[in-house]
Amino acid sequence: MTTTSTTADDPVLDEIDRQITRLEQVQTESAAIDRIRKTERLIGRLESVQLWDTTALKTLRLTRETRGNIPKAHRGKGLGGEVALARSVSPARGKQHLELADTLSADMRHTSAALADGHIRAEHAQAVAKETSELSALQRRKVDAAMKDRYGTAGPRELANEARAHAQRLNPRAAADRFAKAKDHRRVTTQPAGDGLSKLIAIGPTADVVAAEQSLRQWAKTQVAKGKTQDKDGKKRTRDQLMFDELLQRIAGQSDAPAVKVEILLAMTPETLLAQGADPAWLVGHGPIPAPVARGWLADADLSVYLRRVFTDPQAQQILGLESQARRFPGGVRKMVLLRDNSCRTPFCEAPIVDTDHIVPHRDVGASNWKNASGLCAACNQTKENRGWRHEGDASTLHVITPTGHRYTNKAGPLIPGAEPQRAHDPKPPDGNHANDDASLERLPPGPSP
Template sequence: MPSLLDQVRSLRAVLVDERIDPGAHDPAADAARVELIAALERLKSAACAAQADLTVGLDASVREQQSAADVPTRRRGRGVAAEVALARQESPHRGQVLLGLAKDLATDLPATRTALREGRLNEFRAMVVARETGCLDRDDRVVVDGEVCGDADFLHGLGTGELVAELRRRAYAADPTSVVRRHERAVSERTVSVRPAPEGMAYLTGLLPMPQAVACWANLSRSADTARAGGEGRGRGQVMADLMVERLTGQAEADAVPVVVDLVMSDGSLLGADPEPATVPGWGPVPAQVAREMVARASDALQAWVRRLYADPAGHLVAMTTRQRLATEGLATFLSVRDQGTCRTPWCDAPIRHADHVVAWADGGPTDADQLQGLCEACDYAKQAPGWRQRVADDDSGRHAVETTTPAGQRYRSRAPAPPRPAGVPRDNRLAQVDLMSPVERRVTAVLDSYRAA
């Protein structure tokens, strides 16, 4: 394996160091370009297959070590997906998906594994095969895998949509009952979620049975068409979106909805003197003008609060401390704002669910802002597996930093996102937390008063 590792590193060095001239307006080189693109794509697939094999070996090794350490059976393997995710610069959820795929390829999907190694299938399409055959027992799964992915001629030129349709047909033919059970399980997992979108927007998504989803869309569509036929000037999509908000919230107008927003912004952004964006934890940057509009609209008439935490001139949010094991509500809110609502584990985009001790409380870790970090549930549980260590680290950025050492000895560092800095404040001043409520005039006055008192 060390020899293979050296070879992989050498190949990477060649790809990084080799200056590939795009050779504009050189038709003579087009055939070579296309061949190289195809060869690199097959190389990527082969690399994914090798990563899957290594992942299975890592899982088996960790489970064996944990078994020798008398770790309970149900907890064996904890931390493997997180280790894989960090190594592949992916989220822990993605690491769990990749671990599951690796196990499937090693046991139930030999033809898919071969097709991946030979470059006839990429990793995404291999995941499609695993997903669409997951409801079958092992024997039926192996048969469907061989019929679809074992036939190179059949697989060649097959689009992803066609691949999904073919797998579903063959899965249903092999075991109709299992497919019906999968559908019933999917119906039981119906839900509604919200996630960030660019420009201060958000996606509100309902995962529904198809007839219900189509009925909801058709109702909004008909209502929007009726409104526009009556002279409504808004676009059809705008009317549908506003109608959805009004019907879900019971408000007469889409804008008149009670909200609570954690908005981290500098005084310059608030008062219009600075174009620096504000930040909504868990959502990302918001243009200064949009943030000011959010503040202005957060009036008593809208029954909305906008809570802001200000940074000191060095860019640090104000810390708090407690002797309790669990973080107080105020400290938990502070951590969520400092870490901007997103899990601190590198490459993890999941929302914060736990105020986690960097050094475990049982090992003497204090409950204060410096020794706490915001983590999602999966990352919090993963770091409790044997061999995981964390510590608060010094960082040149001055921001809160945590260094994680995995059981395999790899080290990763996470930094708290940089908060907006106040403008025009002497370096030796430190601002206290400011929690301001409507109306807007009171908020602005309070901000200025806090500056004078600092």
Template structure:
């Protein structure tokens, strides 16, 4: 193909994407409206749509909302999408910016923007829709702003390289006010008393904070939010999953393994070096706190008496990929079994749902003979745990993960007969290579004390273990 032919093909495929999105919107709206017309809950069909579109339920809800608006209230936008002159993303912008309007006013905005919607950029299109809507119903726009204030929230999401984002959505005046206060404090850190002697001034300048502006602002914001200094460990439980070789390279010849990585379940990997440094900081801080308390110093360090590192040894199958299971006689998942499931299933087991697995449920129901075991358990988000009980949904255990050949697997059948398989992720995350196997380490009955630790790692001070400390008895395939 010549270059003009390639560009023409790209353009034609882009138009085809718009036409396909329009067809999806019509089918999606019809499926949901049919349920609603019958007076039925549409949660089940929305969940089926999420699986069909390979997306999360939250994103599927957005697709449903856009589809219903396009089909029922925005014929001009729908026509432009069908012809391929408008992309699905930009059609979504028009739907979003007119969401606060009545059906009549939304249709009027749709009609007004029809001549220009295919030629405006994303920001210009959003602005035009907002202005047209405000001209028709300014009170609706004001009410939208009031509702936005009620939706203020804070969220956390993982970033690359062992970092994470902490975001606050709030009223603009409050967020800007907080930012101005922080930046003003950051500027003051560079001010040195001009009355100092040249020698004293030089010494003060040498000791001045050398952090960059962004790093200082981030550190200070976290200090203010947590009430703790930058290098002071946080007294909260953070699960760090790693192999014994990553935790204690000195016990295995002093050389860190090639896959020197640890994982925070539900968040992602960090380097083994960073994990060991974090644990060392906690241990050092705990020792300082104990010394301060023993010496009668009741200052800040002594208040961290609970900051301590507990090692909970979990065993995998011989491949090193998957956690083996625990058994329980209870109907609910508690204690060690619950911890086990939180590590094995950090996010919802329904495909393409990245929501945290905050609920553990029996794959094969207890009332139908299901047992409370790791093999018969699946971590689900609250929404999918409810959908699981809807008519037409069937969850079955495809593989127990105990035979050393395959990880734990669940098969999900939807009311429309579609089948989706879910496989438990590797304990250290996708992309992690299996460790070198040491046959002598695999035994039928292994205890926590078998973990090789440095001699007297806590300086002779070992407190009582937590309530959920447990031994793991597992039959491992040699």
């Protein structure tokens, strides 16, 4: 294949290109981290320029074709393919890039500004734009304004969840209708994973899929605790390997494993229980659920998973209490941490929470209470123990300090993202002395019954 290209002079970008070739190797670890951070910011700014030029390309093309009396239905045809070739990506990604440029320039000035300043990358902007694609222009602008303070502190998945929550609040009935229609697309597929492995992918209603995964996980943890990890050949298996083997056995109908009770934390404001409440509920670890759908789940007597409701104040900022009718579980702090952090608390990680970690280590007399607790994934919890790493903070803010002395901060977002912005206020963390035991949690005021 032969490719012919014509490149116009662009003094500024050409100078940037020349200067990059003159960069010398860094001499210190701190300088290396500084350059990585500066480069990341520069990439975001260059992506903003690329999107800006994409908008200009479309405007220029449509203007020329309009003057040339090209029929309206034929104007701009093939632009996505041109952009894809210029970016060396697939036509689908070229079309996506073109749509993102349109959305940012028309309705998302705060997101566009964050990208232009290098606070986010195009993937962050794309995550928000995708979740608002079915909203009206006015609604999309409201989401854009509500998200502006989250840029630079949250990763793409977290931003997508929060944008989806705002979209569900602004149009809860449409969101509930999409949920209902999506159920018809439940399916099981496979994808190659390399090295003789494949992925078994089951896509279905969130409550059912989460219940199945948690049932397997809890069963595997029990087997590990009992020391029953060997396979038929006597080889020791990890928890993940146990989960996979048990899944295959259950699918084949060969397992006699007892049913495992599964609990899912579903956070909601008192208003969400009422017919007029529009604020979405929040399924911990997975994201927003439209208010009508959450009310339907709670009214469904056949739902196979126990939904333990966690009630918040009307501003969705504080935990008021855990539903007290369920049996008492050890680890009340862990449940509250799961709700507050939702995913790993390390800035930009977004992996599922595995460990409830002490910000100030227990070996350094760190308290086992709400203010000193962080939800971390297994990898980040291990990384924290390496030489030169440390965490500082409290229930509302976590600072991660790396061996080079660089500090990365993650501030807790709203308990239920997507709640009415004008009702929000500064969060007041619960009393750490009472968040440390289940008995106090059960004494908290129970929420209303549906």
